[in-house]
Amino acid sequence: MPRASDSAFSDDTFAHISALITRGEPLAATLDLIMRRTCDLLEVQRAALFLIEEPGPNLQLIAASRGLPEAPVLRPPGIGVEGWVMRRGRPIVVVNPAADPRFTPLPDWDDTLPPEAISVVAAVPVRSRSRLVGVLSVADAPHTHQETPSGHPLSNASITDLLPFLAVLADLVGLALENSDILHHQDRRTQLIRLLHTIAAIPLSESTEDLAHTITDQISTIMPADLASILLHSPATDELIAFGGSETPLGLLQRERGLDHIPLATSGPLLQVFQHGTPLRLSSADELAALPLLQVIGIQSMLIVPLRNEQVSIGLLMLAATRASAFSDDDMSFLTFISVRLGYALHHDTLSDELAAAEQARIRQEERDNFLSIIAHDLKNALTAIAGSSHLALRKAARGDVTYSQKALPVVVTKAAQALQLVNDMLDINRVDAGQFRLFMAPVELVTLLQEEVEGAQGLSTQHSVVLETTLEAVEVAADAHRLRQVLTNLLTNAIRYAPEGCRITVGLSIRAAQAVAAAGQQAAEQIPEVLITVSDQGMGIAPHDVPHIFERFYRGRGEYVASGSGLGLYIAAEIITQHGGRIWAESNPGAGACFSMTLPVRRSSPASQ
Structure with missing residues (x-):
């Protein structure tokens, strides 16, 4: 796993992590750094992050302070202190965990902390966009050599006192996850615009099959799909005929099995979307039971959206994947947007000025919808760094070290200024939108x-x-x-x-x-x-x-x-x-x-x- 550089940041952990999140560093590298810093700051021997495995319900070990084991580590619902936290949504401290039924040890893949040596475990919930998505836990053994400034070994009670501090680190994890989602959404929007331009630039003389190949290849590079296919309706045979299926293993298998011609009357969900014009997402084998022919080639999830021209159904745009729950609501919205433009392009119609304006209005509305969430995310980023630096300064001061306060205060001042700037930016944007942005020359x-x-x-x-x-x-x-x-x-x-x-x-x-x-x-x-x-x-x-x-x-x-x-x-x-x-x-x-x-x-x- 790549590691984000943390040299020269030992005393500015929260500011550094906040900067990594803002810069959009790889998520794995940021989470790896948070795990290692959790151990350093809390003086514990192991930190581990569990997130809900998509599509759930298990928890999966995503990051750990000493790296990940070769085999995936999964926690079934309700198992271990992590499962306890997920069920109740609140933190927990377990002293002498070997005697506590809530404790299920992790594999000791690095031989640094055998389960029988663990003396205390603490875990806090991780939330992203107000949703419980995982658990951050720490484990420690009796300290035989590490001492506090007072000369006494770090006590188990100290872990309880540090729960608020651990919660701040969990907030940083949540912010990193949120930022990853924001950047993904930005990439998706950029890809959408490029794909719309690609469709608009296709020569009118290009054949339907060549056009379909161009579009499905583009979609396959953007979407989490193993197969992208344009299915056009043939009135002569009442079939859905696949044009330009993506050149992927699943696409080739579709053609080899003769599944590029599907009788409309027996196509189940495909017929439903074609007739009613309502997009459909199928996320499991049970939901695909009405399409046994497609299940045979290993399809586990599908997205199906209608292709229409002047309110007349002309076919379908279909994505398929060999894993369950492969597609999100965002994918559905993305594909539906593409299908509107594609329906016109397939019939060589030029989009009207009204349609082009509607597309731009939709993009602007999407930006406005995301505005508050982006501002809230960045405010939380700044305030979390302030809270973390303040907690650490208070903790060190309680143990007799007041020098850290001199290092923490500049971080607090800087992050507070960033929060204030965000508020000012928001006010300026409102003035621009209202036509009230004025200059005093x-x-x-x-x-x-x-x-x-x-x-x-x-x-x-x-x-x-x-x-x-x-x-x-x-x-x-x-x-x-x-x-x-x-x-x-x-x-x-x-x-x-x-x-x-x-x-x-x-x-x-x-x-x-x-x-x-x-x-x-x-x-x-x-x-x-x-x-x-x-x-x-x-x-x-x-x-x-x-x-x-x-x-x-x-x-x-x-x-x-x-x-x-x-x-x-x-x-x-x-x-x-x-x-x-x-x-x-x-x-x-x-x-x-x-x-x-x-x-x-x-x-x-x-x-x-x-």
């Missing part, structure tokens, strides 16, 4: 403003060099100084957050001529100068597939360089610059840093030096 001297912002950014980090490079002594623009500072703060904070230590961050300022549009009756356009402001770093850069999207509302890239927080900062920055009459864009080469550029019109009476 006044003459602004840019060289002074940029120098102040550079000095402020340098104060945020002693590990980076932040400099202003310009040959100008003064240049004046008409701007809202507060909003302009907001843009610069966002760009500089991102650069500091994601650039490696020792990296140079450069703010540039220059004047260049911009060609204005000629007014009616004029012979030539007037040359109006504009200022160019750049913020560049020498970090890892932005992934090429992220660059076109980073100014989109709610877009959250991942990895080394991402839009911070809710994914609103750069969107708001673009709105601010656009309302100033300027432009903003980003350029990046992976491994060579990123450069954000923006332009603003220069005041005609500007005292800019040449």
Whole structure:
């Protein structure tokens, strides 16, 4: 299992884990780090995370402080302290677990903590999106060498005292799971848009079979399916005929068994969807009993959505998988959306402006629906880091160590500022949507403003060099100084957050001529100068597939360089610059840093030096 780097973060565990979650690091790596840090911070010998195995009801060991055993570890419902916590939804501490019937030991796969040596077990529930999804448990043996500052071995009672602390770590697990879902949803939306563009770009001259092959191949790369098939109705034979089944083992088997021609009258659920136009999800062998021919080739779950043209059923779009409960509600929504466009494309009809507008409206509605959940997730991320750092500071202070408070307070201040920024971003978005986002324009001297912002950014980090490079002594623009500072703060904070230590961050300022549009009756356009402001770093850069999207509302890239927080900062920055009459864009080469550029019109009476 890959491990997220945790060097130099021993005293800033919660801030570090919070940053990993925000960056969208691989889920397995983040959970692995949380398990190891749980052992370090609570001074216990083992931490283990159980999550509900899809489709349930068992719990499966997903992460552990010393790695996972080769064979999967499953907990049937109600077994062990983990099962007890899942049933009741509350924490538990078991002292002398060998004598407690609620305790079922884990396999000792690494020979570090045999079951008979365990003296205490504690477990807390893990929740994601307010739903109970798993259990975080710790186990410990009598401490023979590890002592507290008072000189006494760590007592079992200390574990009970640390239950709130363990709950904070469980909250971090829940946040990591939520963020993984958010990123998955973002990927799905991006894939949906690409697939819609692919369908729209298919030449009208392409045959139905070639078109179907193109679509099913695209869907197979996006959806968790072993088979994607377009079934068109043949009125002559009253059959559903498979066109362009995906080139997968299951797709080949479908054709080998002659299951690419299915009599409609005996097709059970397929007939139901075709006649009534209601999508259907089948998640188990029992639900597929009416389709024995498809069960023969190992299908355990299906998604079926209608293909219609002007309210007339013309066929079905079907996904199948060889595992039970393979498809989610999100998959159903995704496939239904695709089927609307595909129904028109199969009959070579161009989508009307109304349909295209409806698609865009649906995407915008989806963004709005996710807005509060994204904001809530990021607020919980910041507040959990605050709670964790505070708990740890209090614990160390109770044991005589007050030095950690000096390290915890900056984390608390930083995370509180992030929470406040999220609230401000939310208010700004509401103003944009309501048409009430206003600028208060006044003459602004840019060289002074940029120098102040550079000095402020340098104060945020002693590990980076932040400099202003310009040959100008003064240049004046008409701007809202507060909003302009907001843009610069966002760009500089991102650069500091994601650039490696020792990296140079450069703010540039220059004047260049911009060609204005000629007014009616004029012979030539007037040359109006504009200022160019750049913020560049020498970090890892932005992934090429992220660059076109980073100014989109709610877009959250991942990895080394991402839009911070809710994914609103750069969107708001673009709105601010656009309302100033300027432009903003980003350029990046992976491994060579990123450069954000923006332009603003220069005041005609500007005292800019040449």
